[in-house]
Amino acid sequence: MLPLSAEIKGNLSFRTGVQAGISLAIGYMPIAFAYGLLSKTTGLTFWETVAMSAFVFAGASQYTALSMIAAGANLLEIVLTTFFMNIRHLLMSTSINEKVEPDKWWKKALYGFMITDESFSVAATREEKMLSTPFMFGLGVIGYGSWVVNSALGYLIGAGLPQTLQTGMAVALYAMFIGLLVPAAKKSRKVILLAGTAAILNSLFSLYEPLNAGWRIILSTLISAVLIEFISKGE
Amino acid sequence: MTEEIYWMIAGMAIVTYTPRMLPLVLLNASRIHPRLQGILKNVPYAILGALIFPGVITIDPNHLSFGIIGALVAFIAAYLNWNVILVVLSSILALSLYSFIEK
Structure with missing residues (x-):
């Protein structure tokens, strides 16, 4: 049996993780931006808007929460809906657990916070057999940063972006998913x-x-x- | 209202974080049955299919052509083995141009 050498681990650094995450950081921009704007029109304060992005970090359920607030839903209904929307992460976390290097539980618990549809897709389609903990942090942090910062910018700058660019950017995450899937599908x-x-x-x-x-x-x-x-x- | 929103955020954070974290912390990858490992290795590709369709078609529910063009440009760029960042940027650029011409 081979030792757990750098070769098998792919020796991926934090920096490589950040680079791998650039596409999703770009993809998050328009979605987080639009969330910030929508949150403002729904009547949330700046800090409430930023706090939701910083602590929940889940696009679709944040949008859903806003529309449920607008529709007058209560706290419990919103939390329960969020739970059902995000339980799919259980599947992703179980799947990626097969591919990450064994490490201390608290480190895995920390980067586990940053597992999203997008970061999971980027990590899971990497060709390396094993992904290092620093890589997972790098990948997570750049996406998380983009999400929180752009939520704040969306709230502050609002409708400042030209409409044509906003519409064009709606495709970003789908383009990323396609960009990850096609090379694997060719093989x-x-x-x-x-x-x-x-x-x-x-x-x-x-x-x-x-x-x-x-x-x-x-x-x-x-x-x-x-x-x-x-x-x-x-x- | 404000205080209730923070309770809501706390609740959302807990129910979102728990399924993200639990399998990573509790499961030991080497103890999982090989058949189940095979299925878990399939998950990323299956999930990509489900994340792309039908969502990409309905980016703009009033103009289905929009999503189709965006997906097509991304597909071609990806097929040519372009870097994922370039795939994303070319698709955004193509759609921005398209929406500029259309409107």
Whole structure:
């Protein structure tokens, strides 16, 4: 058996993590910016807006919370909805745990705070077999920084950005997901099957109103990951 | 109102952080059954498919062409093995131009 050498760990530094996270930091800009603006129009103060980004750090549920506040929902309803939207992180955290270097529990608990759809996708599609703790911190911190700073800027500068640029930037995170998926799909038929099956299932589920986005993503991901695993068993 | 918002933020923070942190802290990767490991390794690619579709089509629910063009530009750039940052930037640029011409 090989020792746990730098080669296997990929020897990834904090700096490499930051570099890997630049695309998601760019992707967060318009979304955090728009959140800041929306929060202001919903009537939250500057610090409430920044605190939600700093402590929750979950785009879709922050938007949902704002619209529920506007609709007069109570605290418990908002927290419960947030829980159901974000329980999918359980799946990502379990999956990435297979790929990160073993380390002290509190370090993993710290960078665990910064696991999002986006940072997970960047980390999980890296070619290295094992990701170091500094890499995970670098990747997390640049995305987190972008999210909090741009939420604040959105609140302060508001509608200052030209509309055409704002519309164009809405595509950013999707472009990033595509940029991560396509290179892997070119190399492996299994990747195409996995992504294709989940995409079709999620599109079908989206036609069924009562299922929120969080549950849709969990269901379509799980069904696809299990199904394709059993189908490709013989390969 | 203000105090209630901070309670809400605290509640949201707890229910969001717990599922992010628990598996990393509690699970021992080497003790997981190989079949389950296989499934977990599939998760990233499956989740990317679910994150992209149908969301990308509905970026602008009034102009479906918008999302389709953005996705297509990103796909081509990614297919040419461009760096992810360039994929993101080229897609933003293409859509900004498109929306500038359209409106």
